[in-house]
Amino acid sequence: MEPFDIRGVRVVPGALDPAAQAAILDDLRAVAAAAPLFHPETRRGRRMSVAMTSAGRVGWVSDRRGYRYEPRHPSGRPWPPIPDRLMALWSAHAGTPVPPDTCLVNHYGQGARMGLHQDRDEADLDQPVLSLSLGDEALFRVGNVAPGAPTESVWLRSGDVAVLAGAARLVHHGVDRVRHGSSRLLSGGGRINVTMRVALAPGERAS
Numbered sequence: 001m002e003p004f005d006i007r008g009v010r011v012v013p014g015a016l017d018p019a020a021q022a023a024i025l026d027d028l029r030a031v032a033a034a035a036p037l038f039h040p041e042t043r044r045g046r047r048m049s050v051a052m053t054s055a056g057r058v059g060w061v062s063d064r065r066g067y068r069y070e071p072r073h074p075s076g077r078p079w080p081p082i083p084d085r086l087m088a089l090w091s092a093h094a095g096t097p098v099p100p101d102t103c104l105v106n107h108y109g110q111g112a113r114m115g116l117h118q119d120r121d122e123a124d125l126d127q128p129v130l131s132l133s134l135g136d137e138a139l140f141r142v143g144n145v146a147p148g149a150p151t152e153s154v155w156l157r158s159g160d161v162a163v164l165a166g167a168a169r170l171v172h173h174g175v176d177r178v179r180h181g182s183s184r185l186l187s188g189g190g191r192i193n194v195t196m197r198v199a200l201a202p203g204e205r206a207s
Ligand code: SIN
Pocket: 106, 114, 131, 138, 140, 156, 173, 174, 175, 193, 195
């Protein structure tokens, strides 16, 4: 299938073939071994249904203090580096010379979903967000930058890439549901979504 846009979000179906998906899944198992998945809490103290961890110089965390990027996993250890294969995926699809400094790994087990939100915890909102879907297919909902606008939905399948960039960088988006068992990539079913971003301001980026 050819790449297409949904409300300005670029979707590249089948950007990765099954072998490449499996290789990245192995990379992500190593990430989760170094930085175990956890269920963040919202500011209101609700446990998120999606389990998360990160790779990169900073990782996304949420608790009663709110949403933010932190240089360490809740265990106190630094996050592992972003796997090379994911850095290559960014170079191929993100359309920016700036490398990502964070890679959020979301695991959707049965019944997990993600409410409509904007990604706006990053310092430079001119840099894109690149998302890779692995495993079970997910109904991805996309709205506008302004809240409350009509939305459209698309099924994201294993190996699909979506890029939020330019005028679509701040669109509202979320995952209504995952079709459990629709892919055989993860042996027990489930979905993994990886989102890479440039979180830090230019002055904080030099490694
Ligand atoms: C996210 O918005 O962080 C995740 C989107 C997805 O799971 O496809």
